[in-house]
Amino acid sequence: MTVLPPDRCLDVLAEQTLLPDRHTAVYLAGSLVRGWGNPLSDLDVYVVVPEPWTRPDAEVGAVSVPPGSVPIHGFVGEGRRWDVEYWTEQQVDDLLELVSWPSFEARRARAESLTKHEIAFMQRLAFADVVTGADWVARRKDQFEASAVRTMIASRALYEFDLFAEDAVGMLQAGDVESAVLAARYGFGCAVEALLASRGEFNEQEKWRARRMRAVSPPELSFEDYWAIETLRDLDPEAPGTWVETVLTVCQGIANEVKLG
Amino acid sequence: MNHLDALSTDDRVPRRRLNARVRNFRDRTMVAGSNEPLELSESATFLWRLIDGRRSVGDLADALCAEYDVDRDTAVTDVAELIDTLHSAGVVDC
Numbered sequence: 046m047t048v049l050p051p052d053r054c055l056d057v058l059a060e061q062t063l064l065p066d067r068h069t070a071v072y073l074a075g076s077l078v079r080g081w082g083n084p085l086s087d088l089d090v091y092v093v094v095p096e097p098w099t100r101p102d103a104e105v106g107a108v109s110v111p112p113g114s115v116p117i118h119g120f121v122g123e124g125r126r127w128d129v130e131y132w133t134e135q136q137v138d139d140l141l142e143l144v145s146w147p148s149f150e151a152r153r154a155r156a157e158s159l160t161k162h163e164i165a166f167m168q169r170l171a172f173a174d175v176v177t178g179a180d181w182v183a184r185r186k187d188q189f190e191a192s193a194v195r196t197m198i199a200s201r202a203l204y205e206f207d208l209f210a211e212d213a214v215g216m217l218q219a220g221d222v223e224s225a226v227l228a229a230r231y232g233f234g235c236a237v238e239a240l241l242a243s244r245g246e247f248n249e250q251e252k253w254r255a256r257r258m259r260a261v262s263p264p265e266l267s268f269e270d271y272w273a274i275e276t277l278r279d280l281d282p283e284a285p286g287t288w289v290e291t292v293l294t295v296c297q298g299i300a301n302e303v304k305l306g
Numbered sequence: 307m308n309h310l311d312a313l314s315t316d317d318r319v320p321r322r323r324l325n326a327r328v329r330n331f332r333d334r335t336m337v338a339g340s341n342e343p344l345e346l347s348e349s350a351t352f353l354w355r356l357i358d359g360r361r362s363v364g365d366l367a368d369a370l371c372a373e374y375d376v377d378r379d380t381a382v383t384d385v386a387e388l389i390d391t392l393h394s395a396g397v398v399d400c
Contacts (some may be wrong), residue, residue, distance in 0.1 A: 200329075207327045214325040293324040294359075301355055306332035 048077050048088065049123065051176045057122045058090070063129055065098040070178025074169030081256050089169065090129040093178065098131050106130060106162040110139035115162060132166065140166070141188055149193035156201035161249045167194055168248055190245070196305045198247045202239035203300055206232045210293055222285045229292040233274050236296040240265065243303045265302040270295070318400045320366075320389045321359035326397035328354075339396025349374060350388050357398060363389060 049057075054073065058064035064071075075089030076082045092098075103116035115136065118129045140163055143154045156164075167189050175182050209232030216225035237254060241247065246257040258271050273279055274295065280288045327338040335351040336343045346354055352373055353366055361369070366389075367381040376384070392398035 203327075203329065207325075210325045214323075290324060297322060297324065297326065297328070300328050301330070304330050 048073050048174055053123075054090070054176045057127070058092075058129070061118075061120050061122065062100075063092075063118050063120070065092065065094050065131075067095055068177065069093040069095055069134055070181045071176040072170075072173040072178070072182055073176065074173055076253070078169075078174045079172050079256075081253065085125075087126045087128050088123075090127055091166070091169070091173070092129060092131050093134060093137065093181065094131055095134055097133055103131075107160045108136065108140075108163050109158050109160055110136045110143065110163070130162070130166070137185060141185070141192060144189070144192045144194040144197060146193045149197055154197070156197040159197075164198070164247060164249050168246075171245065195242055195245055195247065199239045199242035199303055199305055202235045202242055203303060206235035206239060206296060206300065208232075209235060210296065213289055213293060217286055217289060222289070225289045226280065226285050229289040229296075230274075230277070233292050233296055236299040237266070237271065237275075239303045240299050243305065263302075266295070266299060318363045318389065319359060319361065320357050320363070320392070320398045320400040322354075322357050323397055323399055337392070337395065337397045341394075341396050344391070344395045344397070349384070353385060353388055354392070357392075 055064060055071065058071070070091075070093040072091050073088060074091060076086050077088055097112075099116035100118065103118055105114040106117050107113065108115055116131045118131075120127055120129075142148060143159075144167070148154045170182065170186050170189060173182050173186065209228045213225045213228035213232060216222070216228060234251065234254070237258070238247070240263055241254075241257050241261055244261045244263065246261050248254075248257060255268075255272065255275070258266075258268055262268065274292055277288075279291075323339060325339070327343075329336045335346045335354070337346060337354065338344065349370065353370060356366055356369055363382065363385050366385045367378060370376060370381040370385060371378050374381075389398060389400055393400055
């Protein structure tokens, strides 16, 4: 426990009348837990419950598993904003089934069908700062790590890269160099996301890509090379087409290294 | 001189098309251009990763000889055939 003592976390939730009597697990997650936080960062809290729990003033986050949403309660405590999501055990079971290998191989689910709340749930579980329910969290963490979720998300990112690469090449051929630059830039982001996802670092928020690159430190792409493209450092306004071709070549090299399955 | 003869002179320099698609799923590597996807063998995958617009067919054959137990004439022929196949699949220019 590093962000907040467990007892204090439970006390704050109880003071806010946001701690269900029956809860399977409570854990902290997000940027603060990963050491990426700042003074204005939210504290993300997950509460897993055996049966649905909410209050009338809850906001809702969309999920693909029934009933299609999770309640979210926000408040300010301990000097920062808390966002507390309530997932039922059944929703976690359903999500696990959705990203299972049989589901992936039978094409019953694709990454496109997952919502940002579901992707964040799975990613954050891997770095959970457990308040209660350590056994449950550890078991679920192992199950999601063994699932097809990395491959699902990496596959989607590669597919999106393919589309941008196709666009960029066509735009260059048509002389639409400015659009080609943007397509190559977006495509690069997708290729990097595919590489990171295949290594277990998936996240819907692009703002953390540099952090995740440093965390994974993939041998196939140095941080310096990554950062040069991400920040358009070597884009020569007099020869943007050359930059596009260079970036697409780098992207293709990345795609060659992404292992799925 | 036919296409394969031209390749066997070792001076062709193949380059992957920038919009060629590649997937490594478990132990299989697939590439695709505008045509049907093509599954690569282990040695073809090895060569595919070396195709960079700088290495010639001869260079690739040398690399194949260094990696696999194959004589150079056979390697040149195999590389030439692979490049021809990849070209037909729309994933390599040469």
